[in-house]
Amino acid sequence: MEKPPKIKTRLTEMFAMDYPIIGAPMFLVSNKAMVVASSQCGGMGTFPALNFRPIEKYESMVKELRSDLKAKPFGINVIVQKSNKHQYRQVEIAIEQKVPLIITSLGNPKEVIAKTRGTDTKVFCDVVGLKHAQKVADQGADGLIVVGSGAGGHGGETSLFALIPWLRQHIDLPMVAAGCMTDGRSLGAALSLGADGIYMGTRIIASQEAQVTDAYKQAIIDADCEDIINTDRVDGFPGNFIKTPELEKVLKPNFVDNILSQNRRVKRAVSLMRAGRALLGSQDQKLSYKNTFSAGQGVALIHEIKDIQSIFWETAANYRAQLAEMPH
Numbered sequence: 043m044e045k046p047p048k049i050k051t052r053l054t055e056m057f058a059m060d061y062p063i064i065g066a067p068m069f070l071v072s073n074k075a076m077v078v079a080s081s082q083c084g085g086m087g088t089f090p091a092l093n094f095r096p097i098e099k100y101e102s103m104v105k106e107l108r109s110d111l112k113a114k115p116f117g118i119n120v121i122v123q124k125s126n127k128h129q130y131r132q133v134e135i136a137i138e139q140k141v142p143l144i145i146t147s148l149g150n151p152k153e154v155i156a157k158t159r160g161t162d163t164k165v166f167c168d169v170v171g172l173k174h175a176q177k178v179a180d181q182g183a184d185g186l187i188v189v190g191s192g193a194g195g196h197g198g199e200t201s202l203f204a205l206i207p208w209l210r211q212h213i214d215l216p217m218v219a220a221g222c223m224t225d226g227r228s229l230g231a232a233l234s235l236g237a238d239g240i241y242m243g244t245r246i247i248a249s250q251e252a253q254v255t256d257a258y259k260q261a262i263i264d265a266d267c268e269d270i271i272n273t274d275r276v277d278g279f280p281g282n283f284i285k286t287p288e289l290e291k292v293l294k295p296n297f298v299d300n301i302l303s304q305n306r307r308v309k310r311a312v313s314l315m316r317a318g319r320a321l322l323g324s325q326d327q328k329l330s331y332k333n334t335f336s337a338g339q340g341v342a343l344i345h346e347i348k349d350i351q352s353i354f355w356e357t358a359a360n361y362r363a364q365l366a367e368m369p370h
């Protein structure tokens with residue numbers, strides 16, 4: 043298809059992008075081809091620093107992207123929690139290589155923000171509510187990734203329909219809407235709510251560039267909204283997953299669950315224990331990356347595996363067509 047006209051927002055101005063669309067960072071999913079395709083076609087690709095281990099591999103990947111993408115922007119996602127032992131080095135390398143965007147998740151981004159001041163690197167922070175958003179804004183964040191309910195991975199609990207306008211009332215930073223963003227309609231909705239761009243996660247797992255199993259891509263194509271289950275039984279933290287027979291088996295309440303449901307304290311202790319076990323890699327034996335697929339409720343709108351350029355360009359083109367069709 044012909045390249046659609048640019049869409050100008052604060053996000054595209056900040057990073058010299060043609061379209062306000064970011065390929066979201068996804069643990070074990072984002073790869074070099076996805077980042078390159080997202081950035082080359084006029085959006086921006088990102089990846090979790092932890093996808094490239096050991097740290098030397100991450101450093102080479104950042105250098106390769108820097109040289110392959112030239113002036114095109116890309117971003118890395120850093121988990122700012124003690125569990126990520128290499129977070130400081132990951133940030134230093136990004137700054138040294140002039141990576142345009144660092145996205146922080148989970149912990150307190152204060153140090154990351156401080157380190158990037160006066161450099162070419164901007165920091166956007168994942169937020170799911172006003173308190174954390176206000177805190178990172180006060181710390182000097184350059185923008186927010188606003189994660190709503192129904193998102194793939196470990197999303198938020200609040201609908202983006204309320205969350206974005208709510209944060210917008212209080213905070214004047216560029217905001218990226220994350221959760222169920224799949225096409226031109228969702229881009230239009232996000233921009234009209236007050237966002238400056240969108241994150242696409244689940245949509246680009248069903249892409250030619252993603253190197254996940256065919257079963258994962260097909261599960262996204264086949265699933266509808268009702269097939270998405272929010273559970274902490276996979277890795278200890280509440281997240282959205284596609285209902286598979288293996289996951290359903292694990293979710294059936296058993297004797298232990300029945301006892302736990304009667305005692306909140308014990309329930310919390312067991313939940314923390316399960317989280318710890320999951321972090322150590324011994325998650326429930328019945329579940330594996332072969333049969334457990336994280337995805338958001340946007341699956342209902344994904345019907346085809348496409349290349350990322352087509353996904354981004356169609357989104358931009360359909361957004362314009364959609365605008366023309368809006369009642370007024």
Ligand SMILES: Cc1cc2nc3c(=O)[nH]c(=O)nc-3n(C[C@H](O)[C@H](O)[C@H](O)COP(=O)(O)O)c2cc1C
Pocket residue numbers: 066067068069070071090119147168189192193194195196220221222223241242243244245336337338339340
């Ligand atoms: C398989 C998978 C892995 C993810 N891993 C990460 C991650 O490592 N870091 C992060 O900040 N977000 C992660 N996310 C969340 C995405 O960055 C993004 O917020 C989410 O996918 C947006 O919702 P959507 O999938 O409905 O588009 C992950 C999501 C998925 C589906």
